[in-house]
Amino acid sequence: MPASIFVARRPGDDxxxxxxxxxxxxxxxxxPAGSAKTSAVPKAARTQKYPDRPAGQATDVSTTxxxxxxxxxxxxxxxxxxxxxxSWKNWLDENIRxxxxxxxxxxxxxxxxxxxxxxxxxxxxxxxxEEVDAAAVSSSASYVYGKQMLPQGPVIxxxxxxxxxxxxxxxxxxxxxxxxxTEEECERLIEIGRQSVKQSAVVDPASGAEIIIxxxxxQGAFVNGSVDPLVAKIDRRLAELTNIPLENGExxxxxxxxxxxxxxxxxDYFPEELAGSRHHLQRGGQRIATVILYLNEVELxxxxxxxxxxxxxxxxRGSALYFEYGNELGQVDPKTLHAGNPVxxxxxxxxxxxxxxxxxxxxxxxx
Numbered sequence: 606m607p608a609s610i611f612v613a614r615r616p617g618d619d620x621x622x623x624x625x626x627x628x629x630x631x632x633x634x635x636x637p638a639g640s641a642k643t644s645a646v647p648k649a650a651r652t653q654k655y656p657d658r659p660a661g662q663a664t665d666v667s668t669t670x671x672x673x674x675x676x677x678x679x680x681x682x683x684x685x686x687x688x689x690x691x692s693w694k695n696w697l698d699e700n701i702r703x704x705x706x707x708x709x710x711x712x713x714x715x716x717x718x719x720x721x722x723x724x725x726x727x728x729x730x731x732x733x734x735e736e737v738d739a740a741a742v743s744s745s746a747s748y749v750y751g752k753q754m755l756p757q758g759p760v761i762x763x764x765x766x767x768x769x770x771x772x773x774x775x776x777x778x779x780x781x782x783x784x785x786x787t788e789e790e791c792e793r794l795i796e797i798g799r800q801s802v803k804q805s806a807v808v809d810p811a812s813g814a815e816i817i818i819x820x821x822x823x824q825g826a827f828v829n830g831s832v833d834p835l836v837a838k839i840d841r842r843l844a845e846l847t848n849i850p851l852e853n854g855e856x857x858x859x860x861x862x863x864x865x866x867x868x869x870x871x872x873d874y875f876p877e878e879l880a881g882s883r884h885h886l887q888r889g890g891q892r893i894a895t896v897i898l899y900l901n902e903v904e905l906x907x908x909x910x911x912x913x914x915x916x917x918x919x920x921x922r923g924s925a926l927y928f929e930y931g932n933e934l935g936q937v938d939p940k941t942l943h944a945g946n947p948v949x950x951x952x953x954x955x956x957x958x959x960x961x962x963x964x965x966x967x968x969x970x971x972x
Contacts, residue, residue: 689719689727689737697731707732707879720747721939748938753778754846754929755892763845765838768925772918777940778929779911781918782846785925786839791900793835796955798859801826823866823945827856841894843896843958847927852964853889860864862907863952866944870912873959874930874937888968889961896958899924904951911943922951931962 693714700710707728715722730737753763753775761768761782768782786794802824807917830837836857844851862868874892875882897909899920910917918926930938945953 609727609850631934679884694731694737697728701732704714707876711876715939722748722936725876725878732878748936748940749856749932749934750776750778751932752940754847754849755780755927756846757807763842766842766846768846771924774914774916777911777914777938779916779941780927782925782927784899784902784919784923785842786923788923791837791922791954793833794839794898794956795900797828797833797836798826798861798954798956801828802859802861813893814869823860823862823868825858825860827858829856832918839898839956843925845959846925847894847896849894849960850964853961855889855959855965856967857960858957858959860955860957862945862948862955864949864952866907866945870942870944872930872937872939872942884969887966889965890963891931891935891937891961892959893962894927894929894960896960897926898958900954900956901924901952903948903953906947906949907951907953908946909943910946911941913942918944920956 624747697710710728711721711724714727715721719727727737755778761770761772770780770787771783772781773779783838828836830840840854840857841851844854873895875885877891899922901920902922903920908917908919911928928941928943930941932938937956
């Protein structure tokens with residue numbers, strides 16, 4: 606059964622879709638109301654975007670809904686080119702003093718039309734006590750798309766695999782690859798997962814510790830070649846398909862989502878300006894790409910969505926969803942905000958491979 610792909614085309618979009626796949630128009634995410642005052646807490650400020658933890662993260666686990674108080678909203682009307690003026694400085698300083706979560710402040714700024722990379726930079730500098738020049742903010746560059754890491758063409762080859770490119774997009778860089786895993790390989794990975802998964806945790810962007818949040822309801826386990834030779838075989842295959850060194854990949858992460866299981870909108874990269882990311886960035890640098898392997902067909906629900914670009918991908922057994930979000934300038938791509946929709950019927954099994962800019966360094970207990 607072919608994967609279902611729904612793409613909302615936008616001006617300048619050069620997404621390419623195989624004619625064998627359905628393409629429907631769908632609305633993108635709604636913009637905030639004209640004034641941020643119209644809502645107690647905007648949707649963007651409520652949504653936490655924690656990166657998944659790497660294998661071997663210290664087991665300081667707590668449960669939280671949203672760390673810190675909700676940030677007080679800025680009263681400015683949404684505008685195409687926001688100015689970082691005195692009122693924004695005062696707003697940031699107040700919410701920093703109140704101990705608001707950094708991500709909630711960034712989300713509120715993005716909801717008022719700030720570029721996400723710019724919002725990250727502004728917050729980092731204000732936390733450090735630095736002045737932020739309004740002119741520099743207004744001219745801050747958005748994410749720059751350069752040469753893609755993923756090889757081009759209708760078929761991408763590895764030594765033991767010929768993956769068909771079912772869909773590709775250049776902004777953001779996303780591709781759906783077919784025939785990456787066999788039926789038998791999918792079954793074996795699910796079997797390994799059933800023996801080892803536990804409640805999934807994410808990285809607290811402030812402390813770097815593992816936390817369990819209600820925005821993510823899944824069970825997961827990190828596995829490597831020491832668990833089963835098949836894992837090492839798949840690691841090599843993915844490195845060849847993506848043209849990224851084998852040693853840059855984190856351990857394969859097996860995940861199960863039951864009825865109602867979901868992962869709300871989040872980024873896979875680490876917010877570099879936050880203290881909690883420093884430990885992880887020392888183990889191979891920033892994450893720059895993700896591969897999601899779909900291990901089964903979901904009866905209903907469980908799509909992977911990119912809300913900022915109106916893209917939805919239905920799991921197809923044996924296929925792989927690839928997306929990259931790190932460029933040579935060290936920027937990260939906010940268009941790769943993504944989510945796992947709730948499973949409505951059946952269960953969902955995936956295996957995720959996160960790829961670093963440099964060689965990944967596992968902790969001693971991972972090796």
